[in-house]
Amino acid sequence: MSHTFFIALSYILTALVVLGLILRAFIDHRIQVRALAELEARGIGRRSRRG
Amino acid sequence: MSLDRYIEPMIRELANPTRFMSLSGTLLPWVGALGALLLAVGLYLVWFVAPADYQQGDTVKIMYIHVPAAWLSLFFYMTMAASALGTLVWRHPLADVSQKAAAPIGAAFTLICLVTGSLWGKPMWGTYWQWDARLTSMLVMLLVYLGILALWRAIEEPNRAARAVSILTLVGAVNVPIVKFSVDWWNTLHQPASVFRLGGPTIHASMLVPLLIMAVAFTLVGVTLHLAGMRTEILRRRVRTLTILEAERLDAQAA
Numbered sequence: 001m002s003h004t005f006f007i008a009l010s011y012i013l014t015a016l017v018v019l020g021l022i023l024r025a026f027i028d029h030r031i032q033v034r035a036l037a038e039l040e041a042r043g044i045g046r047r048s049r050r051g
Numbered sequence: 052m053s054l055d056r057y058i059e060p061m062i063r064e065l066a067n068p069t070r071f072m073s074l075s076g077t078l079l080p081w082v083g084a085l086g087a088l089l090l091a092v093g094l095y096l097v098w099f100v101a102p103a104d105y106q107q108g109d110t111v112k113i114m115y116i117h118v119p120a121a122w123l124s125l126f127f128y129m130t131m132a133a134s135a136l137g138t139l140v141w142r143h144p145l146a147d148v149s150q151k152a153a154a155p156i157g158a159a160f161t162l163i164c165l166v167t168g169s170l171w172g173k174p175m176w177g178t179y180w181q182w183d184a185r186l187t188s189m190l191v192m193l194l195v196y197l198g199i200l201a202l203w204r205a206i207e208e209p210n211r212a213a214r215a216v217s218i219l220t221l222v223g224a225v226n227v228p229i230v231k232f233s234v235d236w237w238n239t240l241h242q243p244a245s246v247f248r249l250g251g252p253t254i255h256a257s258m259l260v261p262l263l264i265m266a267v268a269f270t271l272v273g274v275t276l277h278l279a280g281m282r283t284e285i286l287r288r289r290v291r292t293l294t295i296l297e298a299e300r301l302d303a304q305a306a
Binding site for chain 2: 004029036
């Protein structure tokens with residue numbers, strides 16, 4: 001196999017792992033924001049205890 | 052008058068997750084954009100400016116991702132070890148959040164380091180893998196990261212999980228100097244240090260400059276991911292607290 005193959009594969013795999021990290025960060029953040037919004041919509045915000 | 056009267060409120064102020072959320076929210080886009088910009092500059096230099104190595108030819112291009120990944124692997128482990136101290140000694144509320152956000156990022160860069168090293172080893176050494184001290188200690192590093200991630204999932208109660216993980220993290224920190232100095236302490240197939248060494252770097256500037264730019268770019272990307280992960284972790288904890296609160300209220304209503 002040519003050297004180009006090893007170089008290209010290194011860069012492709014690195015890009016995939018880093019993109020995976022970025023995607024995971026976005027998805028996880030969205031899940032938590034939605035869950036928090038749902039809880040607050042049901043009136044479970046901490047402040048609701050006062051009223 | 053006790054100095055604690057002034058220091059304690061200051062620590063509490065810095066430890067305040069709400070304050071962290073607003074500060075990190077402002078910083079995040081800037082750090083991320085700077086990281087992306089430097090990555091673009093670094094990749095341009097690597098692909099269009101930096102020369103081929105006189106012995107290795109173009110495979111030296113693997114170095115520009117392999118070395119920053121290795122650096123980030125150790126960087127995030129040290130971040131985790133510092134956070135572990137924060138959890139065990141000062142019970143800083145953000146320490147565990149920081150540690151939990153750092154672990155998967157560190158593990159991912161350790162994996163990148165091992166995979167790119169292997170793909171560099173095959174054409175240059177004639178083998179994908181060699182059980183030498185550097186490669187083996189780096190594999191142990193990945194296993195420690197995975198062990199830490201598994202321990203978090205194994206213990207349900209967050210405070211107990213934080214303490215157990217912190218102890219494991221500090222024990223695993225023994226491996227950090229072993230990884231770094233393995234190439235000096237043992238006779239390894241892996242080459243010795245050529246950037247962070249006594250007597251200065253041994254790489255020519257035409258390769259050192261792109262390498263350092265890539266290292267800074269990787270670090271900024273890593274820090275961006277870490278900050279984003281910490282923010283999400285704080286939200287996750289709020290969700291958990293509110294879910295418990297909701298359950299308690301439903302219990303009270305039913306009673």
